[in-house]
Amino acid sequence: MTIVLTPYWSNGVQKLKMAAGPPPKPAHGLTPPTLDEQVHAVRCMKQFHSKDKDIEKYIYLSMLKEQDPHMFYRLCLQHMSEFTPIIYTPTVGQACQEYSHNYRRPEGLFVSHKDKGKIASVLRSWPKFDEARISVVTDGSRILGLGDLGINGMPISIGKLSLYIAGAGIRPESTIPITLDFGTNTQKYLDDPLYLGLRHKRVATEEMTEVMDEFMYEMSVAFPKLLVQFEDFSTDHAFLYLERYRNQYPVFNDDIQGTGAVVLSGFINAARLSSAASGRPLNTHRILFFGAGSAGVGVAMQLMSFFTLEGMSEQEARERIWLVDSQGLVYSARGKLAEHKDYFARRDYAGPPITDLLDILEYVKPTALMGLSTMSGAFTRAAIETMAALNPLPIIFPLSNPVKLSECTFEDAVKYTNGKVLFASGSPFPEINYQGRMLYPGQGNNMYIFPGLGLGSILARCSSVSDSMVEASSLGLANSLTQEEEEAGLLYPQIERIREISAGISMQVIRAAQAANVDRHVELRSMSDPELLAFVNSKMWNP
Numbered sequence: 001m002t003i004v005l006t007p008y009w010s011n012g013v014q015k016l017k018m019a020a021g022p023p024p025k026p027a028h029g030l031t032p033p034t035l036d037e038q039v040h041a042v043r044c045m046k047q048f049h050s051k052d053k054d055i056e057k058y059i060y061l062s063m064l065k066e067q068d069p070h071m072f073y074r075l076c077l078q079h080m081s082e083f084t085p086i087i088y089t090p091t092v093g094q095a096c097q098e099y100s101h102n103y104r105r106p107e108g109l110f111v112s113h114k115d116k117g118k119i120a121s122v123l124r125s126w127p128k129f130d131e132a133r134i135s136v137v138t139d140g141s142r143i144l145g146l147g148d149l150g151i152n153g154m155p156i157s158i159g160k161l162s163l164y165i166a167g168a169g170i171r172p173e174s175t176i177p178i179t180l181d182f183g184t185n186t187q188k189y190l191d192d193p194l195y196l197g198l199r200h201k202r203v204a205t206e207e208m209t210e211v212m213d214e215f216m217y218e219m220s221v222a223f224p225k226l227l228v229q230f231e232d233f234s235t236d237h238a239f240l241y242l243e244r245y246r247n248q249y250p251v252f253n254d255d256i257q258g259t260g261a262v263v264l265s266g267f268i269n270a271a272r273l274s275s276a277a278s279g280r281p282l283n284t285h286r287i288l289f290f291g292a293g294s295a296g297v298g299v300a301m302q303l304m305s306f307f308t309l310e311g312m313s314e315q316e317a318r319e320r321i322w323l324v325d326s327q328g329l330v331y332s333a334r335g336k337l338a339e340h341k342d343y344f345a346r347r348d349y350a351g352p353p354i355t356d357l358l359d360i361l362e363y364v365k366p367t368a369l370m371g372l373s374t375m376s377g378a379f380t381r382a383a384i385e386t387m388a389a390l391n392p393l394p395i396i397f398p399l400s401n402p403v404k405l406s407e408c409t410f411e412d413a414v415k416y417t418n419g420k421v422l423f424a425s426g427s428p429f430p431e432i433n434y435q436g437r438m439l440y441p442g443q444g445n446n447m448y449i450f451p452g453l454g455l456g457s458i459l460a461r462c463s464s465v466s467d468s469m470v471e472a473s474s475l476g477l478a479n480s481l482t483q484e485e486e487e488a489g490l491l492y493p494q495i496e497r498i499r500e501i502s503a504g505i506s507m508q509v510i511r512a513a514q515a516a517n518v519d520r521h522v523e524l525r526s527m528s529d530p531e532l533l534a535f536v537n538s539k540m541w542n543p
């Protein structure tokens with residue numbers, strides 16, 4: 001079907017095609033006589049491969065998705081590891097940076113602080129509002145590690161929702177990408193005549209919060225079955241709005257909770273391998289977070305909660321964790337700290353600030369080093385070698401996105417640890433043949449979590465997203481490795497299995513929602529696990 005959307009900043013009327021229902025059969029004569037779907041798939045891949053630059057591939061796939069969503073998602077599922085670096089990180093980062101220049105048509109909703117008092121009517125512009133089940137909402141203030149991109153953040157919402165559709169079979173017409181426009185503090189965009197957003201600095205938190213309150217309330221009225229995923233809000237607002245709304249509406253923050261869940265899962269599998277080599281029990285791990293923003297602290301909280309599940313006291317669990325920010329090691333004697341860092345600030349150190357990563361490594365002696373700092377190349381050869389000297393199998397996860405901001409490359413991590421590293425990065429790296437042995441990097445990216453967490457939350461019709469549901473998604477992922485994947489030393493399953501993985505995660509999430517009493521689809525309670533899994537699979541949309 002064809003629907004009409006008018007973006008709030010424009011007087012023009014644009015058309016947006018939705019991927020509703022089965023593809024319409026074109027009337028006889030409107031397609032070439034021998035257009036065969038299988039052959040057309042080959043043709044589409046040929047056109048895709050003919051593009052030299054990744055951004056051109058991104059644009060090609062965006063157009064394919066608009067014109068022929070069934071073909072787009074079919075190819076997406078068949079070529080998941082080839083498509084994800086294009087429709088998602090790293091290329092989606094460039095697509096965001098260039099959004100105002102490459103813009104062709106509206107694909108989501110824009111809500112600005114100027115809509116205050118009339119947000120309800122803006123939301124009603126969405127054509128299929130009775131279908132809405134999941135929205136990825138960003139304010140563009142911290143897109144990947146690329147900083148404040150303002151309204152240019154829209155492609156991250158679109159990209160994540162494409163992965164919901166491909167990865168968990170969420171129906172395309174039930175997804176709503178939303179970008180909130182509160183201005184931008186990036187002067188380059190304010191000076192750019194093509195910039196599509198409001199041309200002023202970001203409004204103060206107080207004003208933003210008033211708009212957020214109205215927005216969240218009106219979302220729940222307009223779309224009563226909607227789950228909201230907050231994405232790429234700057235760290236202060238990420239924590240503020242998660243806490244403010246999490247008990248009121250079904251909402252989660254992907255950067256705090258999704259990242260926490262995916263990294264915990266990779267850590268569990270890495271710790272298992274490292275224990276097999278060193279005999280080291282879980283409660284002796286020492287985890288150093290290089291970067292203490294929403295992602296770093298989100299992962300630290302998830303690990304904490306897992307350690308307590310494994311029998312450690314809260315104090316013991318907290319002592320396993322060290323944070324580093326732009327001022328060095330985070331410790332309470334350093335002075336006033338941002339609220340989200342304070343809980344993990346070390347109380348056992350009161351000396352002068354330790355700012356150099358090598359000095360911090362010598363002091364902490366970590367078994368695991370997590371990078372969530374946006375500091376490209378921060379894990380130097382010396383830092384990686386120190387990790388290798390400290391551990392038989394060092395756990396090194398450079399998780400910053402996109403790939404150009406990764407704290408180290410897979411190649412360097414392999415080379416400087418003599419192939420011993422247990423590795424996961426936020427963006428994909430190619431596998432390596434190291435001394436005749438194929439080594440595979442893990443991709444510790446929340447894309448493994450949010451499709452299944454989202455689908456489970458939607459099917460359970462949960463009233464809120466509990467910590468236990470997030471935890472369940474993490475454990476579901478950790479336990480999803482096949483024997484073959486385990487034998488190959490993988491920390492995460494192959495992304496080609498995403499549908500199967502998401503189904504398993506969804507089932508665990510539904511069970512956790514039931515245990516937490518936040519499920520409203522209570523009929524699912526009486527199903528056995530095989531019945532529930534079959535139900536989840538039956539609800540997945542297939543291209």
Ligand SMILES: NC(=O)C1=CN([C@@H]2O[C@H](COP(=O)(O)OP(=O)(O)OC[C@H]3O[C@@H](n4cnc5c(N)ncnc54)[C@H](OP(=O)(O)O)[C@@H]3O)[C@@H](O)[C@H]2O)C=CC1
Nearest residue numbers: 144145235291292293294295325326373400401426445446
């Ligand atoms: N793999 C995945 O699935 C995910 C990856 N990420 C990635 O994580 C990164 C961080 O995101 P987020 O936490 O929201 O961002 P923030 O900007 O809030 O956090 C960055 C952190 O790094 C610290 N930092 C900056 N410079 C240095 C430095 N020179 N040395 C040490 N620490 C430094 C900052 O310190 P200070 O607090 O002092 O400013 C801050 O604590 C991004 O690149 C993002 O793409 C995010 C979510 C998911």
Ligand SMILES: CC(=O)C(=O)O
Nearest residue numbers: 144232255401445446
């Ligand atoms: C992956 C992701 O959510 C991020 O880098 O922000």
Ligand SMILES: [Mg+2]
Nearest residue numbers: 144231232255
């Ligand atoms: Mg994010």
